[in-house]
Amino acid sequence: MRNLINAKRRDVLKSLMGLVAGLFVPKSIMAEKDQQKRFDWADDSIHYDPHDHKWGMGIDIDNCIGCGRCSAACKIENDVPREPFFFRTWVERYHILENGETIIDSPNGAIDGFNKKPDEEDVLRSFFVPKLCNHCDNPPCVQVCPVGATYESADGVVLVDSEYCIGCSYCIQACPYGARFLHPVTRTAEKCTFCYHRIVRGNDPACVEACPTQARIFGELEQKASPLHRFKRMNRIGVLKPALNTEPKVFYAHLDMEVK
Amino acid sequence: MPNWIPNLPEQVRRLALLVVVVVIAFLIVRPMLIPAGFGEQGHFRSGALNDAVAHDYKYAGKASCEECHDDMTSMLASGYHNNLSCEVCHGPLAGHVEEPEEVQPEFPRGRNFCPVCHEYLSARPTGFPQIVSQSHNQLKACINCHEPHDPVPSEVPEKCSACHGKIARSKAVSHHANVECDFCHSVNEGHKTSPREFRAAKPIDRNFCGQCHADSENGSDAPQIDLSSHEPRYVCWQCHYPHLPEAK
Numbered sequence: 001m002r003n004l005i006n007a008k009r010r011d012v013l014k015s016l017m018g019l020v021a022g023l024f025v026p027k028s029i030m031a032e033k034d035q036q037k038r039f040d041w042a043d044d045s046i047h048y049d050p051h052d053h054k055w056g057m058g059i060d061i062d063n064c065i066g067c068g069r070c071s072a073a074c075k076i077e078n079d080v081p082r083e084p085f086f087f088r089t090w091v092e093r094y095h096i097l098e099n100g101e102t103i104i105d106s107p108n109g110a111i112d113g114f115n116k117k118p119d120e121e122d123v124l125r126s127f128f129v130p131k132l133c134n135h136c137d138n139p140p141c142v143q144v145c146p147v148g149a150t151y152e153s154a155d156g157v158v159l160v161d162s163e164y165c166i167g168c169s170y171c172i173q174a175c176p177y178g179a180r181f182l183h184p185v186t187r188t189a190e191k192c193t194f195c196y197h198r199i200v201r202g203n204d205p206a207c208v209e210a211c212p213t214q215a216r217i218f219g220e221l222e223q224k225a226s227p228l229h230r231f232k233r234m235n236r237i238g239v240l241k242p243a244l245n246t247e248p249k250v251f252y253a254h255l256d257m258e259v260k
Numbered sequence: 261m262p263n264w265i266p267n268l269p270e271q272v273r274r275l276a277l278l279v280v281v282v283v284i285a286f287l288i289v290r291p292m293l294i295p296a297g298f299g300e301q302g303h304f305r306s307g308a309l310n311d312a313v314a315h316d317y318k319y320a321g322k323a324s325c326e327e328c329h330d331d332m333t334s335m336l337a338s339g340y341h342n343n344l345s346c347e348v349c350h351g352p353l354a355g356h357v358e359e360p361e362e363v364q365p366e367f368p369r370g371r372n373f374c375p376v377c378h379e380y381l382s383a384r385p386t387g388f389p390q391i392v393s394q395s396h397n398q399l400k401a402c403i404n405c406h407e408p409h410d411p412v413p414s415e416v417p418e419k420c421s422a423c424h425g426k427i428a429r430s431k432a433v434s435h436h437a438n439v440e441c442d443f444c445h446s447v448n449e450g451h452k453t454s455p456r457e458f459r460a461a462k463p464i465d466r467n468f469c470g471q472c473h474a475d476s477e478n479g480s481d482a483p484q485i486d487l488s489s490h491e492p493r494y495v496c497w498q499c500h501y502p503h504l505p506e507a508k
Contacts, residue, residue: 039301042310050301050309065384067377069348076352077318093383113376114383126383151304161308164295197315206319212344212377213388 041200048200050154055194056221056249057208058231059130061256063215066091066128068110070207070216075111077195077206084108086181088192089132089207094258098122102258129259130216132207133158133179133192134240134248141171141180141191150189156221156249157196162188176241177248194218221249318352321345325353328360332409338454339410340389349373349408374402386425389413416452423455427503434504444468444502469496 039050074080074089090109095117096102107114114128135158142150142158149164150171160171165188172180172189180191195205199218203209208218219228231253238255239248252259265273297306325346326333336342347353355363371393380390397405406412420441421428431437441447450458463469466487472480474487491499501507 039306039309041313042307043313046313062385065377065388066381069376073319073347073352078315093381095383113379114381116379116381123382127385128383148298148303148305149308151302151308153309154301159308159312161305161311163308163311164305193312196309196312198317200313203317203321209319209321209345210348212341212348214343 046200048202053155054221055156055199056135056219056228056251057132057194057205058217058219058228058235058237058251058253060215060217060231060235060253061127061129062254063213064091064128064130065213065215066093066110066114067212068113069210069212070130071109072111073206073210074192077198078193080190081184083184086184086190088179088190089130092129092131093126094129094256095126096124096256096258098124125256127256129252129255130207131177131179131240132250133175134177134246134250135192135194137247137249138245140174140176140244140246144170144174146170157194157199158191159193159196160189160191162186162190165189176244176246317354319345319347320352320354320357322347324357335409339412341409341411369401369403371401374406374408387423412453420447430501430504434506436503436505466495469502 235253350365
């Protein structure tokens with residue numbers, strides 16, 4: 001205290017300058033750290049920074065006609081095995097009967113479309129629900145991976161490092177949406193990547209490209225002018241299993257309460 | 261060697277040696293086990309991002325088709341199929357973009373392709389054009405009557421309810437059941453073939469509803485209100501749904 005009172009005007013100003021300069025230090029260090037985080041792609045033609053994006057998908061249930069072109073396109077684009085039970089995206093049909101019973105079917109993930117149900121007389125309401133990896137912001141699959149082979153990239157896309165995946169299937173058990181499967185040949189976990197190879201080059205995922213009724217909307221979550229942001233603003237939005245706090249980034253418009 | 265080390269008890273020295281060996285072994289082995297680039301982008305090997313994008317396109321996208329086939333895409337753009345991507349029907353064509361001669365598109369001309377979207381299913385949204393293929397011109401291919409790049413229903417729907425079934429069903433059980441659609445909406449004939457080009461008109465002010473509901477001398481038994489005192493700051497359809505006015 002005595003020192004401060006006895007200090008000369010010049011000394012006080014000096015230390016004040018030092019303090020002000022100190023305020024800027026953390027910022028410049030952080031900027032440098034950010035710079036380090038930028039990613040150099042092996043493919044020089046890609047000019048994409050994961051830190052500049054936050055991807056999500058909107059699905060309008062009222063627009064889905066259940067043609068299954070999305071799941072068929074996904075299988076082709078991503079070389080998903082053709083056998084049943086291996087899907088990165090698929091379409092479910094819900095029949096809610098007048099007695100309250102709910103019938104859900106998805107013949108071969110709808111890659112060949114749907115057939116008419118034989119007894120449709122007592123249907124109260126029915127609709128289609130396209131499903132895929134929800135790219136949770138709080139992903140249970142990432143938490144359980146023992147080798148750090150599944151991860152959420154800076155742009156919000158949950159991916160699998162198939163080189164380090166040991167095929168233990170923990171993530172497949174942990175996913176509440178059943179969106180993962182073990183590839184029968186490589187024995188590693190696989191899932192929807194939002195067609196990562198397409199989006200880094202500025203294209204839409206294959207399912208969005210193939211959807212004939214624009215029931216799927218892909219876009220930026222944090223840019224106010226993006227079609228997805230508009231979609232979220234204009235519709236009543238639901239997510240699957242909100243009680244699990246997984247914070248999905250796949251948003252459904254006009255989602256029925258029966259959808260699990 | 262500092263002179264306090266020999267003074268330590270034998271068991272402590274041995275333990276310390278063990279600890280030092282373990283720590284050194286850990287420092288040597290750790291970098292060998294952690295993959296290169298781990299932690300740079302997050303809790304994962306950053307090279308995995310390169311693996312994720314090293315995958316070939318199968319679907320080239322509509323923009324690529326447009327570069328050569330702009331005649332077809334402009335034909336597509338004016339009709340009902342304007343939002344369709346070429347590859348929905350013609351198959352994945354990234355190879356065709358690279359080598360147009362080698363890789364040829366698919367041309368699904370049979371009767372089994374169009375019903376993937378257009379067969380009647382109760383789960384399909386109302387208003388989406390659907391047929392029951394068993395009773396719909398059997399043995400004829402779809403493309404005999406419908407040009408897939410500019411499909412028009414061979415018979416223009418006569419009633420509004422063909423497409424606007426949801427509205428028609430609400431109106432049918434309301435007091436407005438006998439009010440024809442064109443009483444409130446003036447509809448250009450072109451709306452039936454090009455619905456996006458010719459929009460149906462809607463009433464724009466309170467006086468329109470007032471024709472029936474605010475004129476006690478017209479002899480109508482419709483509920484009457486006084487337009488000047490009945491919630492003058494709102495238009496009618498902010499509170500009353502015109503297709504089902506009794507709905508709360």
